[in-house]
Structure formats: structure tokens, C-alpha cells
Amino acid sequence: MLHAILILLGCQLVGEVLARGLALPVPGPVIGMALLFAALQGRARLRTKAVDMGTLPLGAAAAFLLANLSLLFVPAGTGIIRQTAVLTAHGPGLIIALVGSTALTLIVTALVFVAVARRTDSKPETERKS
Amino acid sequence: MSDTSRLWVFLAASPLFWLTATVAAYAAADWLSQAANRNPLVNPVLIAVLLLAALLTLTHTPYEVYFEGAQFVHFLLGPATVALAVPLHRNWETVRRALPPIFAALGAGAITAVISAVGIAWAFGAPFDVLASLAPKSVTAAIAMGISQEIGGNPALTATLVISTGVLGAIMVTPLMNALGLTDYRARGFAAGVASHGIGTARAFQVDPLAGTFAGIALGLNGLLTALIVPVMIGWLR
Incomplete structure (x- = not known):
């Protein structure tokens, strides 16, 4: 478990350093995620008989954090309670914009995904043959 | 005492x-x-x-x-974001095969999120700084506040709008997808991540691990795309 914590924190730290150093528009943790993903892909390629992630401490640590991801938004969420006045200050327009736009985005994203997936889902096999 | x-x-x-x-x-x-x-x-x-x-x-x-x-x-939000790499790695074969729908849905979703939010608020007469604060509302708070600052919005208002959008999306995604009859958990999770970032992703992980993985991908990619398109699109309003 100690190594798992060190890996997660280390990737985030390197991500933060890269984000600041190169003035990237992406937050450090997102770069850290890309780095860890690249490392895991590399490990799987080098050691084809490597044990499955789920049995490793890193797999367990990641599963624990992601299973409780909702908890991590509670402190920031509590902060916005002080700001609810600004939501209502602009009349119903802002609330309607939030609800309407979120619903529309969910619908458009899911429908486009399914429509394109229907055309491409069986394609990889045919591509490999050609 | x-x-x-x-x-x-x-x-x-x-x-x-x-x-x-x-x-x-x-x-x-x-x-x-x-x-x-x-x-x-x-x-x-x-x-x-x-x-x-x-x-x-x-x-x-x-x-x-x-x-x-x-x-x-x-x-812990930072390490948890890094940890998204683990399910992405474990499901990579499934994700790799779904790259065409991923990029099509990302483009359509990112543009819909910005245009619909700004359009509705504009129709209700919201001033420019409110529109600028609202435009990046579907992406994770750290990215959204940066965009808001850059385009003349109010980052504190943006943070409030981002969290509200997250909770709204987490609440709406399941009933909406059921009403549409969509059973593809890749699509459901991806939509949750595009529309409502980390809080939508948390909801997706609660429902199904594959949905959570796709939500995590959407959260990362939409943060990147929105940071690129919002400054261009908000320029049209000036």
C-alpha cells in the first residue's frame, strides 16, 4: 500500500511540475493520470505475464479512491452553499440554463456516441484483415 | 464558561x-x-x-x-484523478475499439454544453461576465476557473456553476438515459463525464465500472477541448 500511495502522489507531483514548467492549460493531476497510464501500458507490454492490476496494492488503492469519489467533492460543494445568492441573483435564467444545458449535453453526447458506435463497433476486425 | x-x-x-x-x-x-x-x-x-x-x-x-x-x-481529488489511469489501463482494449464514438461524442457534447448554456442565459438577458462564467461549467473546477479568468468571467461564480452542474448531471443522467432507452454503459458513462465532470464520473462509478471508466476519459478530454474552444466561441459574443 505504501508503494501505491507513493506512485499516485509521485505521478501527481511530476504532473504539477510539468503543468507549471511548460505552462500547460491542463491541471497537474490530469497530466499525472496520463503519465501513470503510459507507465501501466508500458509495464503490460514488457511483462506480458504480469499479474492483473486488481490484485496489486495500486489496483486496490485506485478502486478505494474511485469508489468514494463523491466524498471528495463534499468540501468544495459545502463552499458553494455561501454562493447560492449569486445563482438566484440573476433570476431564473441561470438555473434554467444550468438544468437545460446539462440535460441537452447528456442527451446529445449519448446519442452521438451510440450512433457512431453502431457504425464502427465491428470495424476493428475488418481493419485488421485489410 | x-x-x-x-x-x-x-x-x-x-x-x-x-x-x-x-x-x-x-x-x-x-x-x-x-x-x-x-x-x-x-x-x-x-x-x-x-x-x-x-x-x-x-x-x-x-x-x-x-x-x-x-x-x-x-x-485526495488529485491522487483520485491520477488513479483514473488504472481503470483506463484495465479496460484499454474496450476503450481503443470505441475511439471513433468517443471523439464524435466528445466534439458534439463539448459544443452543445457551451452553446446551450450561454444561449439560454443570453436569452434571459444575462450580462457578459455571467455568460463568460457560465461557458466552461461542464468541465472540472480547476480547468473551468482558469478558462473563466482568461475570458473575463468571475472564477468564484464559475466554481459555483461547475459544482451545481455536476450535481444536476449526476441526478439527471440515469432517468434521462432510461427514458431514451440507452443501455450502452459506455455511452451513458461518457455522457455523464462530458456533461458533469467529476461528480458525474463519481455517479457513473457507482452504477457500473465500465461507465465510470468512460466517464473518466470524458472528464479528461472535455477539460482539454473546452479550454481550447471556449475562448474562441466567447469571442463571437463580444
């Missing part, structure tokens, strides 16, 4: 108390969510936030004092 009030003065100023309160409020909210069979209306983030807000109001505790304790939970 009585012993109990002296004890309270000590506890109310200690990070331990507010850290414990945060975890306790969430444990209670999560228990309710489970008891309601994960009904999306019983959103654990929303319930925990309401419980803590009531407690802070009743005890006249400033948010800054609360955050002294809660920051330890807040900090």
Missing part, C-alpha cells in the same frame, strides 16, 4: 472535528443513497453538503475554519 461549551470551543476550532464531520455527513448520505437503492435523486454529494451547510450555519462556523479540517479530504 461551562465544561461543555469549553469543549465545544476546542472542538469547533480543531481540524479533526470538521474532518470527522465531513466523513460522517458523507457516510450518512451514502447510507441513505444505498437505502434508496441508489435512486439518483438521493445524491450523496448533495445530501452531505446540505447536512454540513446546516451544521455550519447552526454553529456559526466560518467556511475557512471548516476547510482547515475538510482540506484533507479535498486534497
